[in-house]
Structures are given as structure tokens and as C-alpha cells.
Amino acid sequence: MGNTKQDTKSPNKKKEAAIRIGFFQLFRFATCRETLMMVGGSVCAFLHGSAQPLMLLVFGMLTDTFIEYDIELQELLDPRKECINNTIQWKNQSAWTDCKYIVCINILSSSTRQIQIIRKMYFRKVMRMEIGWFDCNSTGELNTRMSDDINKINDAIADQVSIFIQRFTTFVCGFAMGFVKGWKLTLVIIAASPLIGVGAALMALFVAKLTGQELQAYAKAGAVADEVLTSIRTVAAFGGELKEVERYDKNLISAQRWGIRKGLIMGFFTGYMWFIIFLCYALAFWYGSSLVVDTQEYSPGTLLQVFFGVLIAALNLGQASPCLEAFAAGRGAATIIFETIDRHSISCKQGTDWTRSKGTLSSITSPFTTHPDLKSWYCGLILDKLSVAVNSGETTAFVGPSGAGKSTAVQLIQRFYDPKEGMVTLDGHDIRGLNIQWLRSLMGVVEQEPVLFATTIAENIRYGRTGVTLDDIIHATKEANAYNFIMDLPQKFDTLVGEGGGQMSGGQKQRIAIARALVRNPRILLLDMATSALDNESEAVVQEALDKVRNGRTTISIAHRLSTIKNADVIVGYEHGRAVERGKHDELLERKGVYFTLVTLQSQGDKALNQKARQSRSSIRKRTRSQLSNLIPEAESFISQADAGKVEEQVEPAPVTRILKYNAPEWPYMLFGTIGAAVNGGVNPVYSLLFSQILATFSIPDPEAQRREINGICMFFVLVGVTSFITQMLQGYAFSKSGELLTRRLRRMGFHAMLGQEVGWFDDHRNSPGALTTRLATDASQVQGATGSQIGMIVNSLTNIGVAVIISFYFSWKLSLVILCFLPFLALSGGFQAKMLTGFAKQDKQAMEDAGRISGEALNNIRTIAGLGKEQRFVEMYEAHLEAPYQAAKQKANVYGACYGFAQCVVFMANSASYRFGGYLVRQEGLHFSLVFRVISAIVTSGTALGRASSYTPDYAKAKISAARFFQLLDRVPKIRVYSNEGDKWPDFRGNLEFIDCKFTYPTRPDIQVLNGLNVSVKPGQTLAFVGSSGCGKSTSVQLLERFYDPDQGKVIIDGHDSTQVNVSYLRSKIGIVSQEPILFDCSIGDNIKYGDNLREVSMNDIISASKKAQLHDFVMTLPEKYDTNVGSQGSQLSRGQKQRIAIARAIIRDPKILLLDEATSALDTESEKTVQEALDKAREGRTCIVIAHRLSTIQNSDIIAVMSRGFVIEQGPHDQLMALKGAYYKLVTTGAPIS
Secondary structure, three states: OHHHHHHHHHHHHHHHHOOOOOHHHHHOOOOHHHHHHHHHHHHHHHHHHHHHHHHHHHHHHHHHHHHHHHHHHHHOOOOOOOOOOOHHHHHHHHHHHHHHHHHHHHHHHHHHHHHHHHHHHHHHHHHOOOHHHHHHOOHHHHHHHHHHHHHHHHHHHOHHHHHHHHHHHHHHHHHHHHHHHHHHHHHHHHHHHHHHHHHHHHHHHHHHHHHHHHHHHHHHHHHHHHHHHHOHHHHHHOOOHHHHHHHHHHHHHHHHHHHHHHHHHHHHHHHHHHHHHHHHHHHHHHHHHHHHHOOOOOOHHHHHHHHHHHHHHHHHHHHHHHHHHHHHHHHHHHHHHHHHHHOOOOOOOOOEOOOOOOOOEEEEEOOOOOOOOOOOOOOOOOOOOEEEEEOOOOEEEEEOOOOOOHHHHHHHHOOOOOOOOEEEEEOOEEHHHEOHHHHHHOEEEEOOOOOOOOOEHHHHHHOOOOOOOHHHHHHHHHHOOOHHHHHHOOOHHHOEOOHHHOOOOHHHHHHHHHHHHHOOOOOEEEEEOOOOOOOHHHHHHHHHHHHHHHOOOEEEEEOOOHHHHOOOOEEEEEEOOEEEEEEOHHHHHHHOOHHHHHHHHHHHHHHHHHHHHHHOOOHHHHHHHHHHHHHOOOHHHHHHHHHHHHHHHOOOOOOHHHHHHHHHHHHHHHHHHHHHHHHHHHHHHHHHHHHHHHHHHOOOOOHHHHHHHHHHHHHHHHHHHHHHHHHHHHHHHHHHHHHHHHHHHHHHHHHHHHHOOOHHHHHOHHHOHHHHHHHHHHHHHHHHHHOOHHHHHHHHHHHHHHHHHHHHHHHOHHHHHHHHOOHHHHHHHHHHHHHHHHHHHHHHHHHHHHHHHHHHHHHHOHHHHHHHOOHHHHHHHHHHHHHHHHHHHHHHHHHHHHHHHHHHHHHHHHHHHHHHHHHHHHHHHOOOHHHHHHHHHHHHHHHHHHHHHHHOHHHHHHHHHHHHHHHHHHHOOOOOOOOOOOOEOOOOOOOOEEEEEEEEEOOOOOOOEEEEEEEEEEOOOOEEEEEOOOOOOHHHHHHHHOOOOOOOEEEEEEOOEEHHHEOHHHHHHOEEEEEOOOOOOOOEHHHHHHOOOOOOOOOHHHHHHHHHHOOOHHHHHOOOOHHHOEOOHHHOOOOHHHHHHHHHHHHHHOOOOEEEEEOOOOOOOHHHHHHHHHHHHHHHOOOEEEEEOOOHHHHOOOOEEEEEEOOEEEEEEOHHHHHHHOOHHHHHHHHOOOOO
């Protein structure tokens, strides 16, 4: 079945990846008004796009005026009146400001409205889907769609449209101007541009290929990390931590190699492109000047218009391409969302309703699956020709082992699913013909883990039925035995229950849920293990409440604790999806079937626990505490968890010095990289120097001198290009080398630190394998943001600014000051825009998080909501929360438009004023006109560099936070230290074990006592067998022995030493373990067996002798590659019996003194079991052995058999002695029942 699962999934994925929505379909929810706004915005974007090329016309005229004026100055000493007139610029600029404002406000406002509609429609539709649909779409996936995917649609229909139109217009106008004004020069420039195109294409190709290789290597390393972290218990048991760190590091080395090559190639191509660009400058100016000077076809102004027109056109074409990606992403995201909106679901309004329903149910159903048109692989047979009748007014109990189909039957009654064959009837009517909302309104449901919503107690009960009065609520809570504890709370019915009811204890949540069910006044009551998660005292209270409310209602009760259903009218025993027995309590006990097995096991455990409670003095204290806990909700654990979450998120950014300290060994690379970056930074200002020098040559009267000067400058351009090529390459290589080495070092250290943590640390959901692998991948690479290439970029920008400012002040400090006056305005509008937008973004994020919380709560608890029929209520709450971000987004469009328009306006005004003042200086103070161009272009380039420098700050901040998270991991001191050499070691390890009064709770589930005072001992060479039902603490005791955990109270004594004082790696080296589902690593059979002993180099002879003992050798020799056969991921290429024998050989090879067998044969078929059992019997010889078994036949010859229940031993001794006792063990053996 596993394979079909994957097979059917993959075509699905391929299909989903396809974009099945055209670009204009994205706007299907636009009204006429929004369409008009979009058109208006697009027209303005078109006008704004044409502004830059039109500016060049003015610029050309300006240049000609300056040059003519300078020539006249030289020819005649009496200058003519100068004719600079900037009014054209002023008018244009104000019109363009308005355009930009209109673009932003129109397009952003209309897109906001459309996104609002999409969000609402999508959530509405999802809430109306049938439950089977949710089984095939995870909540996480749906939440992502509601946030990320809808945001992608927003990107595609909002400002990206205007940006694309604007840039594309600039591209068209720029080329048009080039061809109209001077087609010869345009053709020469275009002829050279394929070289840049080829360079860019090759760079993209190589970088993509190298990135692919690098990601593949990282994926391999990630796979190693994931495999190791998933199997952390196996790694810890065999002491393979350091071996795994080396294996991880090997994959990192190849990733590092690819990363360095990528840096070098990027440096090479960036250098190559700058080199070509400077050659183009040289060519264009050389050929253009010959057209100006020799043939006099062009004026100098025309030369500039053509050259810059083509340049700007090319740049804008490049900048328009990311918009196409955004459009594609938006269409991809819209495909699934729009298809969901259009999908047909079972309507809540369909069907008839009967006003008088007695509640007589019968279900004659067959294979049960989810909705047929969803995922066909979800077809595991759950119910198999189940026939059950439930009479009106009776209490019917469903019992049976887990997975027998009890809850499924209840879900069919609620019509969460429809049966594939057969039908469920209510009062003789097929429920598929009934109105769903009406049907569900007849039912009250109380589940094992009741879902409470994050609001007050009263509101939670109101969810039961609309229009409930406070008197109804009080009446329901009294019936549910909840009234007293609620009145003892400070805020009574207005007490908030916390996320998921986290502020309430289990018993309190359960009683609120019962009150919610009762307030509906249901005809049918469905109790799904309503008391199983409670302690005895709460259970008694809740049970009493349930007994009260069952009277006169049709009740179906599912229970694991059989004491709660003894007095049911009918008990139905389930097995493998069928009802195998039916009758009253006493009748079923005589049958000795499913019901009998379950009763036997439970009654023994309960009896022993009650005796123990009587013996223990602390029970009185416990009782008072639990009565107190009824008054004061158990908020402590909830609060401490919440605090822990906060501590995790709010990390103080790490100091840069500590980050650099880890990068210290690479200082020579960083030094050379910095030098390269500094030289690169100086290139832009030098360009402005050369550009203004060319303009100056046009006013030289002597043609010979003019030609010489032009040739010299063009050669200088070539020289700058060559320098740029060399330094870019140096910068790229040096920084990628230092950055990649740092990333590898950090990843290795992080992984080393993770494997050194105690096993309990991995139980925390924040440290799941997925989360840790992600943390290794992202945090380590983000730290590069504070070192490596980022330093290069910052140095580059700073030298650029420095050199530009020096040049401009050197040549004309007055003009420099005038231009600098405009910089604060630019910075101000940029800052204001950023601040306003981050302010909006924060509000948006907050409001969207609130909406997200509601959608998350709704989707996570969809069964409860559907059962209560409250889908519409949640849709309304969600839509109300969307209103605030929608209003904020409309304001944002205004602010964004105004700021953007203002920023553009300042640029035009700065140009206007600086050339005007430049003209004044030329005329009044005799400043050479070329210096005006030199100063202005130098400062403009420095301005863009300043912008670039500030854009690195977010990366830098991210890097510091990531580093801090990383250092937090490195600095954490584990409770059980694997790498430490401290602790007891002794030469003659015998394996004498003793558990003395051990009590233990798992750190992540502090409220569930797993071991409750375990006392048992085993002598060297003896075999101890643990038997008992699931969850009684058998495997936990083995984990304490391995020191995965230490007991909360009591001791584990090994050869007279307290386990907490023994050296961890020494202790684990003496223990071999074989578990029920042995975990093998994705390498050869030989390597998997070698893994048993990581302290020495294991020879082939050792492997073969261990294999022979494990009955494995003969099978391996039949394989083509023998011991070099790869076992596949998690041993997937082998059968269970083969995997089990490899695990036994792995345990034997370390020659352990203690052997732990955790249900080592339970998952095997009879034949494999025989072989494996023989191997185990051989392996046990002369060793202390602890066996956990479900099949009693496998442990009858053990020296000691310990029967466990509720976390301690209720009987212990050899097989014969326990049989003579006629206690729990005797009953299990005589009924031959399996222990679940």
C-alpha cells in the first residue's frame, strides 16, 4: 500500500504544479469600478514610464547649450546672454508626481478589494467542505494557502502590474528615442550588447547549475541530519554521535566546494560584464565623437540622448523580468484557490428535516473511505460489513481494541463521512436524505479530548445552541457537575479558558464540554471515551454527570475504561471493523471474547493501584491538591509553556565580534576581498570623471587636440574595465571562500551540539527533526549576512560614497552643497515611507494573525465545529477580523502613492535646481561646464550607493538574530552529558540491575505519571521479562536504564553504582538493544552491523561471526553484493525479519553485558519469528537480559516475569510461580489473549 500511496501522490503534485489560470482570470472578482481604477492606474503608469526618456530630451538640449556657450566664450570674450530655461522640467515633474500618486492609489486600492473578496470566498467555501476533504488537506497547508498563496495573488495583481507597465514603457520609449535621434550609434551599441546578454545568460546557467549541485550536497547533508535526528535514540544507544557528525561534515565539504566555485564564477562574470560595459562606453563615445566631430551628423546633446536612451531602455527591460515571475507565482497560487472556490461540496441546506425524531439508529455499512474523488489511496478498510442497531432511549456501549472502528461508526452517524456501501438510518430514514444541519442539531457529542475555543466559559457553552440564556447555561452546568467549580473561579462564567482550553484541567474541560452538549437538549448523545483522559477523582465526578444526563436519551458510549459502561443497556464488542459480540456485561464475560480480555487486564491493574494508594501516606496530600486544583485551574504548566515559547522567540541579537571570531581563521581571504571591494567601489565615481571629461573635449577648438583627448579617454575606459574585471573576481572568490567555510563550521558545530543534548530535549515539539534540520540549514547560512560577501558589499558602497564626495567637493564645493541640500528630502520621504509601511505592516500582521488564529482554530477543530453546526459563526468572525487590515491597506495605498510621488518629484527638482545653479556658476564665476556634469553625476552615483548600503541592514539584523539562536544552542548545557568524560567507570562490569522506587514523568507531559514507584531487580546473567498493557511503563523503564532519561525520584542501580553517577558513553557501550521497529541507516548491511560498536574499527571477521549468531549470514550470502548491499532508507529494501536480524547482529557485535529486547519479535510472521527467536536465545547466553513482550509464549522461560500496570509491578516471579498465584498473569495465559 505504501507504494501506491506514493504513486498516486506524484501525478497529483505534477498536476498541481501546472498553472491552469490565465493572467486576466486573476481579476475575475473585480467589479466595474475596480476595473476602471485598474485601467486609470495603468494609463498613469504608462505616462510615468515615458517620463525618463523625455527627460533625456531636455538633458540633451541642456548639454548643447552649455557646450555652445563654452565655445563662444573661447572665441569671443564678450559672452552672449545664456539661454537656460528650466520651466519645461518643473511642469513635467509636477505632472509626473500626480501620475505616480494616481498609479499607486488606483491599482493598490482595487487589488486590496479583490483580495478581500478572495479571502472571504475561500474561507467560506473551506468551512462548507465535507470532513473527508479535510483528511486529504492538512490544516497547515490550508493556513498557508490562506496567507502565503493569497499574498502571491496580491503581488501579481497589485503594484507589480504598474511597475511592469512603467518599466516596459520606458524600454519602448528609450529605444524609440535612440532610433529616431541617431540610428547609427544605436545600432553600434546594440551590436555590442549580445556580449553582455551572453555573459548574463552564461552566468545564470553556471550559477543555476552550481546552486543545484550545492543544494544537492546540502540536501544530502540535510538527509543525514534528518535521518540521525529521527533515529536519535538508536544513535544515542550505540554511541554513534561523533561518527554521525563526521558523516554530516563529509557532505558539507562537497557543498562548500560548490559554494566557493559559485562565488568565483559569479565574481568572474560580474567582472566580465563590467569589463564589457566599459568597453561599450569606450566604443560608443569613440564612434559617437567621430559622428559629432568628424562628420558633424550629431550634436553632443544628441550623442548623450541616444547613448543614455538605449542604456535606460536596456536596464528597464532587465528590471521588468522579475514582474513576470510574480505574475507566474500569482497564477500558480490562484489555480488551487480558485478551484477550491469553484468546487462543489455537500450543501448544508440540502435534505429534509423531521420535527419529531425518536432517535432510533441502525447502521448497515461497509468499507468506509473518505470522499471518492479525493485521494484514492486513503482506502484502508476500516468498517467491514458492520451491522448495529441502537434503540431509542437506550444506552449502547461500543468496546474493542484501538482501530477496531468504534469512533468511525460514530462519525458515520454524525455524517462526517458517507458509507461506501450500505446505509445509516435514523428512525428508518437514510440519513443521506436528511438536512445535515438539522441532523447534527439533534446530537450532543462529548469527545475524549474535548475541544474548547479560546474564549470565555459562557461563550464556549453558547456554541452548543444559538440564543441560549444565562439560565439555560446555569442549568446545563449544574447537570454537568460543573457549576460549583465555575462559581469558585474569580471571574465565574467570564473566565477565559485559554488556547484550546489550556487554562483548564482535564476534568474541568470535560465538564464544560458536557454542559455544551446538554445545552443543545440533544435527542442523541454520543460519548467518545469521555472520561478516559482523567484521573480517578475527576473521572468519578464526570461519570456521575454523564449517568445523570443519559436518562431518556439515545446514548452511544465508546469507552476504554470498562468500569464506566458496566450498566449500559447493550454492550457491542468490535474487532477488525465488525461487531463481533453483543449483550449485557455478564453475558459477555461468560463468552470469554474481546470484552473479557479487556476486563481482565484492567481490573487487575485497578486493584493493585488501589492497594498501593492505601499503603502510600501521600495519598491524602494528593487528594487535597486535586480538590484545590478544582478551585484553581492548573494554569502553572500552561503558563510555563507559554513563557518557554516566548523565551525562545525573543533572542537578543548576537554581538558581531563573536560571529567574526568564528570567521577568524579566514582573515587573509577577508582582507583581500575587502581590498577588491574597495577598488570596485571607486569605479563608479571614476566613470563620472571620464564622462564629464568627454563632454569637455567637445568644446576644444583644435580638432587634432580634440581627437587625441578623446582617444586617451576611451583607452582610460578600457583600463578601468580591466581593473574592474580583476577586482570583482578577487572579491567574489575571497568572500565566498570565507563565507562558505564559516557556514560549514557553524553547521558542523550546531549538529555536534544537537547530538550532545539529552534525549528528553528532542521530545519538545520545537526540537522536532524537521525544525532542527531547518534551523541547521537556514540559521547557519543567514549568519553569512553579517560576514562574508555582505562585508564586501558594504565596503564597496562606502568607498563609492567616499570617493564621490571627495571628487565633487574638490571640483566645486558650492554646487556640491546645493545638491546635498536635496538629499535629506529624499532620505526623509524614503524614511517616512518605510516607517509608515512598517507601521501598516505591523498592524496588518497583527490583524492578519488574529484572522489567522480564527481560521487556524476553525480548521484544527473542524469536526467539533461541524458537529455543533457553527461553521457560519466562524465565517462571520473571520470576516470581521479581515475588516481592519482591509482599511489599513486602503490607507497604505494613499501613503505609498504620496511618498513615492514625492520622492520622484524631489529627484526632478534636484536636477532642475542643480543645473540652474551650475549655469549660474558657469556664467558668474567662470566654472568650466564639464565640472557641473562631473559634480552632479558623482553625487548621483553616491546616492544610489547609499541606497544600496542601507538595503543590507535587514540581512545584517537577520544574521545577528540567527547567530544568537545558534549560540543559544551551542551554549546549552545538556542534563545528561554524552561528550563528558566525567562519571564512574569500572573494569568488571557484570550487569547487576536494580530499580528502586522509580517515579518518572516525561518532560513534555508532566501531568501524566508513567512510572509510579517501580521496584524490580535482576542478577547478572538472568533474564527479566516485562509484560503489561500499552502505556504501563515497560519501554520507559528500559529508557531509564539507557540513561535517555533520569528518574524524577528513586534510583536505578547498576553493579552498586547509581546510574546518574555513571559515565554515559561507558554505560551505553555495555548495553545492546533490539527494538520492535529496528532503525537501520541508509548504508550497507556491513556498515549497519559495524554501527554496533563505534569505539573501535570492526573487522570483517567480527561482522561475519555476529551475523552467524544472529542467523543472518546465510541470507546475506545469497545477495548479489553480500555485505555491501544497501538497505535503503530506514531499511526499506529488507523484510521485517531481515531487518530484525541485522539489528540483533548489531547488538551482538558490541559484546554487551546487558541485552535489551523491546518486543523484538512482535511484528514478525510466524516463520521469521522462529528464526529470530532462535537468534535471540543464542544472543542471550551469559548476558543480563531485559525482555519486553506482548506474546507470552516468547517469555515463559525467563528467570523473572514482572507484570506491570499503571507504572509499577503488580506481580513478579518465574512462570510456574505466577501461574500458581492465579492472578493477572494466570488470566492472560489461560485466555491466550494478546496484550494491547
